[in-house]
Amino acid sequence: MVRQVVYQRLGKPLPRTAGAPNPLIVNVSARHCHLTPEAVEALFGPGHKLTVFKWLYQEGQFAAKETLTLVGPRSRVISNLRILGPCRSLNQIELAYTDAIALGVDIPLRLSGNIADTPGCMLMGPHGFFAMKTGVIRALRHVHMHPDDAAFYGVKGGDEMRLKIGGPCAVTLDKMLCRVDPSFKLEVHIDTDEGNACDLQPDTPCELMR
Amino acid sequence: MVRQVVYQRLGKPLPRTAGAPNPLIVNVSARHCHLTPEAVEALFGPGHKLTVFKWLYQEGQFAAKETLTLVGPRSRVISNLRILGPCRSLNQIELAYTDAIALGVDIPLRLSGNIADTPGCMLMGPHGFFAMKTGVIRALRHVHMHPDDAAFYGVKGGDEMRLKIGGPCAVTLDKMLCRVDPSFKLEVHIDTDEGNACDLQPDTPCELMR
Numbered sequence: 001m002v003r004q005v006v007y008q009r010l011g012k013p014l015p016r017t018a019g020a021p022n023p024l025i026v027n028v029s030a031r032h033c034h035l036t037p038e039a040v041e042a043l044f045g046p047g048h049k050l051t052v053f054k055w056l057y058q059e060g061q062f063a064a065k066e067t068l069t070l071v072g073p074r075s076r077v078i079s080n081l082r083i084l085g086p087c088r089s090l091n092q093i094e095l096a097y098t099d100a101i102a103l104g105v106d107i108p109l110r111l112s113g114n115i116a117d118t119p120g121c122m123l124m125g126p127h128g129f130f131a132m133k134t135g136v137i138r139a140l141r142h143v144h145m146h147p148d149d150a151a152f153y154g155v156k157g158g159d160e161m162r163l164k165i166g167g168p169c170a171v172t173l174d175k176m177l178c179r180v181d182p183s184f185k186l187e188v189h190i191d192t193d194e195g196n197a198c199d200l201q202p203d204t205p206c207e208l209m210r
Numbered sequence: 211m212v213r214q215v216v217y218q219r220l221g222k223p224l225p226r227t228a229g230a231p232n233p234l235i236v237n238v239s240a241r242h243c244h245l246t247p248e249a250v251e252a253l254f255g256p257g258h259k260l261t262v263f264k265w266l267y268q269e270g271q272f273a274a275k276e277t278l279t280l281v282g283p284r285s286r287v288i289s290n291l292r293i294l295g296p297c298r299s300l301n302q303i304e305l306a307y308t309d310a311i312a313l314g315v316d317i318p319l320r321l322s323g324n325i326a327d328t329p330g331c332m333l334m335g336p337h338g339f340f341a342m343k344t345g346v347i348r349a350l351r352h353v354h355m356h357p358d359d360a361a362f363y364g365v366k367g368g369d370e371m372r373l374k375i376g377g378p379c380a381v382t383l384d385k386m387l388c389r390v391d392p393s394f395k396l397e398v399h400i401d402t403d404e405g406n407a408c409d410l411q412p413d414t415p416c417e418l419m420r
Contacts, residue, residue, distance in 0.1 A: 097406035098308050109378050109409070141379070168319050169351070170384035171407075196307035197381075197407035199319070 017207070021148040022186040025057055026163065026206045028195035029139070032082045033068060033093045033123075039132075040087060043068060043125025050085040057187050058144060060086065069124040074104035081123075090115065091132050094139045096193040110137040111177065141194060142177040143208065144184040154210060156180060163188055166205035171198040176208075227417070231358040232396040235267055236373065236416045238405035239349070242292045243278065243303045243333075249342075250297060253278060253335025260295040267397050268354060270296065279334040284314035291333075300325065301342050304349045306403040320347040321387065351404060352387040353418065354394040364420060366390065373398055376415035381408040386418075 017024070040048055043066075050064040064083040070093065071077055078099060092115055100107040105119050120132040143161060150156060157180040163173045173194060188208070190200070198204070227234070250258055260274040274293040280303065281287055288309060302325055310317040315329050330342040353371060360366060367390035373383045383404060398418070400410070408414070 096308075097409060098306075098402060101406070168385065172382040172384070173407075174380035174382070175378065191407075192308060193403050193406040194381075196311070196403040197383075199307060 020152050020186075022146065024186060024188070024206060024208055026165075026188040026190065026200065026204075027057060028192055028200060029094065029189045030082065030192055031078065031093070031095045031099050032063075032084050033070075033091070034084055034088045035091050036089060037087045039091050039123070039130050040066075040083075042128055042130040043123060045127040048127070050083060050087065052085070056084070057185060059183060059185065062086070066125075070103070071122040071124060072103035072105050073119075073121070076103050078103060090135065091130075092135045092137065093121065093132070094137060094191070096191040097138060098193050100136075100138065105136060107136050107138050109140055111140050111142075112137075138191065139189070140177050141173055141175065141188075141190050142179050143186070143188045145178055145180045145186055146184050147180055147182055149186045150178065150180045153208060159210075162209045163190075164207040164209060165198045165200060167199060167201070169197065169199045230362050230396075232356065234396060234398070234416060234418055236375075236398040236400065236410065236414075237267060238402055238410060239304065239399045240292065240402055241288065241303070241305045241309050242273075242294050243280075243301070244294055244298045245301050246299060247297045249301050249333070249340050250276075250293075252338055252340040253333060255337040258337070260293060260297065262295070263292075266294070267395060269393055269395065272296070276335075280313070281332040281334060282313035282315050283329075283331070286313050288313060300345065301340075302345045302347065303331065303342070304347060304401070306401040307348055308403050310346075310348070315346060317346050317348050319350060321350050321352075322347075348401065349399070350387050351383055351385065351398075351400050352389050353396070353398045355388055355390045355396055356394050357390055357392055359396045360388065360390045363418060369420075372419045373400075374417040374419060375408045375410060377409060377411070379407065379409045 050066055052062045053065040054063045062085050064085045066083045067080045069079050070081050108118055115135045118134045119136045120134050121136050123130045155178045157178055159178045161176045163176050165171050260276055262272045263275040264273045272295045274295045276293045278291045279289050280291050318328055325345045328344045329346045330344050331346050333340045365388045367388055369388045371386045373386050375381050
């Protein structure tokens, strides 16, 4: 309502997004990994369960206290790789291309969960090693949407949107995949290469467009 | 002329850029450093001159065989930092934000050469150390243009253009600064964060727009 009055006083029409059901949140996903309960036990010991370090914006999702060491095929290492919980039915590591180049692995761009014919790697935890045969990807940039958000923006699951990011290193990211589910809250996930390319800060203006 | 005939046969108008005086080259600048002759001597020994490893696209510019170790304020290190020649009148290091975060330095976005009040660092070479008081920056994304290119695109030095990059991670980079000089060849320089955000490959379609 305050916003409505301010725009009225300025003699300007209310921006279209002022009527959006939810505010737009844009978060940078640093490299991380999703694990099965079996992988967690192999790496951290029998019966081990992930512990919550920080709750994430999507309901029930968390960054775990547990981290791993990733060993690449050229004996290069990424330390302190964060695990996200809860456990899933497959093991998947999401890296930025800068990480993959540092590691010496050529990784494909994939929708999360679609890991057929992707490279694997070796994981090292305090209890032991775990060999991932596949699962190292760069995740497709995407936006989580509640059906109300999808209706407001006029899109459906699988559609692509654009994210216009302002500031001194302004960028527009195309091919932002819409993922719609009643359990989702409106949130864009980009990786560290994308976040650093545009120097995304908490106050950087962002606009989601069809 | 071949292009002209192909488009004619297809019954399509020739794209506007087909009439451009020069092809558009987009290159990723990995982190690198520019040094004064004094810094080169301090690091590599009295009388040492940079040697050519690879000529770059801009006339007279080269990647030197010589590399350095950069030591950041938190004892973190970047090895094999490439020196670009020839020597300049000031010392400057250009990093991507991902590099700066790894190093633990907060670096500003600057036009090359504008290094007042920027952070410094310690450089280590085979002969000795060299302390840079200032000069560590992220370089503003920019396009080198010959006056003919500027005339074709209808811009002048200091103007900002946009670079539309296609492919599976398509991105449009705004605020691409025009630098116009009769010695320049048409070439866009982006950094590794920008190049990895859009996965720039030799065959990725790129278009420069006002």
